[in-house]
Amino acid sequence: MAHFLDRVETALRDEHLRDAMLAATRDLASRRVNALANLENADMIRDLARQAKMTMLRDLAGNLETFERNLKRNGIHVHWARDGKEANRIVIEIAKAAKCKRAVKSKSMATEETHLNHALIDAGLDVLETDLGEYIVQLADTTPSHIILPIIHMTRGDIGQIVHEKISVPYTDDPEKLTKIARAKLREAFLSADLGISGCNFGVIDTGTICLVSNEGNARLCTTLPRVHVAVMGIEKLVPSLAEFDWMIKILARSATGQKITTYTSVISGPRRAGDHDGPEEMHVVLLDNGRVNILGGEIAEILGCIRCGACLNACPVYRNIGGHAYGDTYPGPIGAIVTPGLRGMKDWKELPDASSLCGACRDVCPVRLDIPRMLLKLRQTGVEEGRAPASIKWMMKGFGIVVSRPWLYRLSARWGGRVARLLASRGWIHKLPGLGGGWTRSRDMRAPAAKSFQQLWKERKRA
Amino acid sequence: MKEKPRKVQLFHTCIVNEVYPEVGISVATILERLGVEVEVPTSQTCCGQPAFNAGFHDDARKVARHTVDLLLKSGDPVLIPSGSCCDMISHQYHMLFENDAEYLKKSHELSERCYEFSQFLVDVLGITDLGARINAKVAYHPSCHLLRGLGVRTQPKTLLEGVGHLECATVKDQEECCGFGGMFSVKNSGISGGMLENKLKNIQASGANTIVSCDMGCLMHLEGGLKRRGSDINVKHISQILAEGLS
Ligand code: SF4
Numbered sequence: 172m173a174h175f176l177d178r179v180e181t182a183l184r185d186e187h188l189r190d191a192m193l194a195a196t197r198d199l200a201s202r203r204v205n206a207l208a209n210l211e212n213a214d215m216i217r218d219l220a221r222q223a224k225m226t227m228l229r230d231l232a233g234n235l236e237t238f239e240r241n242l243k244r245n246g247i248h249v250h251w252a253r254d255g256k257e258a259n260r261i262v263i264e265i266a267k268a269a270k271c272k273r274a275v276k277s278k279s280m281a282t283e284e285t286h287l288n289h290a291l292i293d294a295g296l297d298v299l300e301t302d303l304g305e306y307i308v309q310l311a312d313t314t315p316s317h318i319i320l321p322i323i324h325m326t327r328g329d330i331g332q333i334v335h336e337k338i339s340v341p342y343t344d345d346p347e348k349l350t351k352i353a354r355a356k357l358r359e360a361f362l363s364a365d366l367g368i369s370g371c372n373f374g375v376i377d378t379g380t381i382c383l384v385s386n387e388g389n390a391r392l393c394t395t396l397p398r399v400h401v402a403v404m405g406i407e408k409l410v411p412s413l414a415e416f417d418w419m420i421k422i423l424a425r426s427a428t429g430q431k432i433t434t435y436t437s438v439i440s441g442p443r444r445a446g447d448h449d450g451p452e453e454m455h456v457v458l459l460d461n462g463r464v465n466i467l468g469g470e471i472a473e474i475l476g477c478i479r480c481g482a483c484l485n486a487c488p489v490y491r492n493i494g495g496h497a498y499g500d501t502y503p504g505p506i507g508a509i510v511t512p513g514l515r516g517m518k519d520w521k522e523l524p525d526a527s528s529l530c531g532a533c534r535d536v537c538p539v540r541l542d543i544p545r546m547l548l549k550l551r552q553t554g555v556e557e558g559r560a561p562a563s564i565k566w567m568m569k570g571f572g573i574v575v576s577r578p579w580l581y582r583l584s585a586r587w588g589g590r591v592a593r594l595l596a597s598r599g600w601i602h603k604l605p606g607l608g609g610g611w612t613r614s615r616d617m618r619a620p621a622a623k624s625f626q627q628l629w630k631e632r633k634r635a
Numbered sequence: 636m637k638e639k640p641r642k643v644q645l646f647h648t649c650i651v652n653e654v655y656p657e658v659g660i661s662v663a664t665i666l667e668r669l670g671v672e673v674e675v676p677t678s679q680t681c682c683g684q685p686a687f688n689a690g691f692h693d694d695a696r697k698v699a700r701h702t703v704d705l706l707l708k709s710g711d712p713v714l715i716p717s718g719s720c721c722d723m724i725s726h727q728y729h730m731l732f733e734n735d736a737e738y739l740k741k742s743h744e745l746s747e748r749c750y751e752f753s754q755f756l757v758d759v760l761g762i763t764d765l766g767a768r769i770n771a772k773v774a775y776h777p778s779c780h781l782l783r784g785l786g787v788r789t790q791p792k793t794l795l796e797g798v799g800h801l802e803c804a805t806v807k808d809q810e811e812c813c814g815f816g817g818m819f820s821v822k823n824s825g826i827s828g829g830m831l832e833n834k835l836k837n838i839q840a841s842g843a844n845t846i847v848s849c850d851m852g853c854l855m856h857l858e859g860g861l862k863r864r865g866s867d868i869n870v871k872h873i874s875q876i877l878a879e880g881l882s
Contacts, residue, residue: 176825183825193833197808488812492829526823528816528830529688531783548730551690560690568686572694576701578678585653600862610821614828615859618654625652625659629675632660 175499175522182493188324192494195323199485202429203536210425216418221539223415224476227376231467231475234376234409235458241379245441248455252403255285258459262287262368262401263294265455269399271296271366275357277383277390278302279370280318280479281403281459284501284514287368298368299360301389303353310337316495316503319427319481324494357389367397367451371404372479373419374456377412380440381456384420384433391437400442400451406458407475413438419478422538426480462514470549474509476539483533483543489526498523505533505543512550521559524550563607582626589620639760642672643714644706646724646749649681650851651716658851661878662716662752668881669760673714678705682720684727689818692731699731703741712759713749716874718781718849721751726784751781753849753873757790764797767880772802773871774843776834776857778850779812791849791873798880804841808833815856831860838868845869847876 173181182188207213227234239249250265252258258281266274274296276282288309291298300309304321308314311333315321322330331344340352369390373382381402383390394400410416416438424430443450466472484490484504495503500511500520508527512520524547533543554560560568574580595601596619604612611617623631643666647659663673683698702724706713715721725746732739756762775795781787795803814820814830834857838846846861846868848854854870861868871879 176823179823179825183829189829488814488830488833489823489826492826492833525819526826528779528812528814528819528827530779530812530816532779532810532812535783545730548688548690548727551688552692553690555690555692564689565691568689568691568694571686572691572697575680575683576697578680578701581680585649589653607821610824611859613824614820614831614863615856616862617859618855618862620653621656623656625647625656626675626677628656628660629663 175497175526178497178499179493179526182497187326188494189492191324191326192491195320196485196491199320199428200482200536203426203482203485206425206429206431207422209431210421213422216421217538217540220415220418220422220478221476223410223418224478224539225473227409227411228407228467228472228475231406231409234411235406238374238376238379238409239458241377242456243379245379246444246454247379247441248453250455250457252457252459252461254461255459258285258403258457258461259287259290261457262403263290263296265399265401266291266294266296266366269366269453271397271399273360273364274298274366274368275301275360275364275393275397276305276368277370277385277393278305278321279368279403280501281370281405282368283315284461285403285459287403296366299357299364301357301360301393302385303350303387306353306357307333310334314496314501317481317484318479318502318506324496361392361396364397365399367393367395367400369394369400369402371402371408371456372423373416374404374409375411375413375416375438376409378440380413380438382416383437383439384423384435385437386428386430386434388435391435394437394439395449395451398451399453399455400439401455401457402439403457403459406460406463423478423480426482426536426538466513469513470553471509471513471546473541474506474513474546476541477506477510478539479506480538482536482538486532486536488530488532489528505547509543509546509550517550517554517557517559521554524554567607585620585624589622593619593622595619640671640712642674642711643755644709644711645673645675646679646682646702646706646713646715646720647675648715648717648720648851650855654855655851655872658716658872658875661872661874662714664878665756665765665874665881666714668765669756669762671760674709674711676705676708682723683731684720684723685817687723687727687731696731696735699728699742700738703728703738703745706745707741711748712755713745714752714755715749716752716849716872717851718751718778718785718787719852721749721754722780722784725749751785751787751849753790753794754785754787757793763793765794765877765881767797767877768799769876769880770800771845771876772804772843773845773847773876774804774806774838774841775809776806776813776838776846776848776853777810778848778853781849782810787849791847794873794877795847798876801876801880804843806841806843807837809837813853813857815853817852820856827856831856835860835864835866839866843868845871845876847871847873849873
């Protein structure tokens with residue numbers, strides 16, 4: 172895979188992408204503001220929701236045990252997966268044991284993490300994404316670029332082209348027509364599917380319940396029509412009871428899309444029981460760790476409270492400029508900059524936490540008030556402590572510490588540094604700098620340091 | 636009400652000292668006009684933010700210890716003409732010293748006395764109108780650490796609204812980051828440049844002839860971008876607008 176900075180360059184060259192991203196994220200951000208303004212006690216609910224998540228995480232192991240017990244009491248089979256491979260293997264085994272051939276899937280970031288679709292196809296199953304956005308992602312054989320709106324980076328024209336090419340229908344970019352075409356395809360799939368796969372937005376501990384929210388109703392169909400339903404959920408997705416679930420959905424949809432509540436909210440407490448009209452014969456929950464336990468003990472444990480609303484993506488000026496794919500893994504934006512190095516380690520991902528101006532827009536919009544800038548700073552610190560910083564920067568910072576903590580040395584270096592810089596300048600401006608400074612002059616000019624420092628001016632002023 | 640301070644220590648910041656010394660002078664001019672004596676501790680250097688933000692906490696701590704010790708020598712409030720450096724000293728030092736009880740305590744003591752310039756004028760001195768007059772159409776740029784770090788949203792606007800003949804332009808996405816971010820602007824210059832581009836586009840569309848902010852870091856970045864584009868829009872620290880409006 173290309174290096175992060177290369178992916179960024181590719182994204183930045185794509186004006187079309189930048190315009191699409193800017194327009195879409197700004198629209199979402201303003202919807203969010205309006206929606207939250209209309210929620211009574213929004214601040215209090217956010218505080219309570221945060222508290223509930225943080226308290227739950229403090230005894231995650233204990234809570235998971237209780238949750239497992241309650242799931243089983245509801246007749247749900249429970250599986251534990253240490254990593255993505257194991258999760259995929261479990262789902263495939265369930266499918267094989269129940270002789271399932273065709274799977275329909277509702278939107279799930281956990282299965283994006285494990286690349287479940289590819290594993291299922293390799294194992295000989297048919298699998299179809301039924302969320303419209305994810306369906307297009309699947310047709311285009313790409314990955315989502317936003318956790319809520321997987322194809323936020325595409326225009327109507329892009330979508331029309333993909334549908335036209337992949338399922339051989341006449342080209343149209345009319346959203347209604349496109350939706351109709353997709354719906355017809357999906358309906359067929361729903362009716363013939365024998366396996367439904369979903370994620371899980373919230374797992375309610377005390378009732379042993381899986382909660383799903385969606386806007387298209389596809390999640391409900393995926394979890395009720397096929398014979399077998401498997402929900403794959405990250406182990407951090409728990410809430411203590413339906414009361415907390417209620418707070419969460421009050422802030423989730425508002426933060427995500429500016430809706431009061433998503434169109435469909437499913438609360439699933441087990442397979443079909445005698446007398447039920449619908450529901451699967453068999454239901455499974457796969458509890459996925461995949462690096463989460465490592466995060467739990469460390470400095471960024473707070474991130475496990477994330478309810479995946481995507482508000483921080485929409486607010487992030489970096490994300491707005493580079494889109495989701497540049498982040499290189501399942502989770503883009505501020506959340507990705509923390510979760511990806513957290514789940515996968517700093518070794519290959521240390522550039523992500525660096526790619527932030529620490530503007531704090533994410534922290535302001537996060538419904539559960541996660542201090543994202545603090546976590547980015549912590550990850551940077553970890554990177555340095557693990558010796559991952561380039562030697563040039565390391566020495567520069569060492570020099571900074573030594574020089575800047577000694578006023579005389581600082582003044583001396585500033586004076587000489589200023590002189591050198593002024594030599595490079597023409598009429599007070601530097602247009603090109605060597606080395607690291609080249610990063611600065613790539614995008615802007617540099618004002619040369621003043622001939623007299625403030626302290627010098629101040630002394631003269633005092634004397635006068 | 637508490638008695639208004641008669642004297643402040645000016646922590647001028649390294650950017651003001653080396654690149655924009657005239658900002659320090661205008662800050663002092665305004666304060667003196669308001670009857671506040673200005674002391675400039677000569678041993679001050681930088682708040683340490685460059686190393687801190689880059690993850691080099693040991694190196695940043697050396698600088699932070701020096702700054703804490705220096706500024707605690709006097710009991711006077713510390714005035715900082717930068718939202719970012721003020722946020723660093725008032726908030727981030729706590730993270731830096733989380734495992735050093737002695738300096739953690741000291742940094743808390745210090746943070747209670749630190750004020751950004753506009754915050755000090757409006758919240759401490761209770762000034763909203765200095766009687767300044769200037770003909771300008773300004774785009775106010777709320778720097779992120781001022782706005783979201785210190786929570787200073789209205790004070791600079793109040794001061795600007797108090798300036799006669801001054802028009803505040805409406806800037807689209809005004810509260811979006813300009814893309815400076817210290818080392819970020821160098822290490823991630825592509826992204827930073829994209830953010831700068833958006834910001835300048837919106838400011839240019841607003842018809843402003845001057846960008847006003849409370850952070851010379853952002854202004855240095857914005858000014859460099861304007862220069863590169865051959866624009867004749869000026870950048871000014873808020874104290875410069877006030878000082879010019881009074882002269
Ligand atoms: S970090 Fe906060 S804002 Fe971002 S997706 Fe998670 S809950 Fe939403």
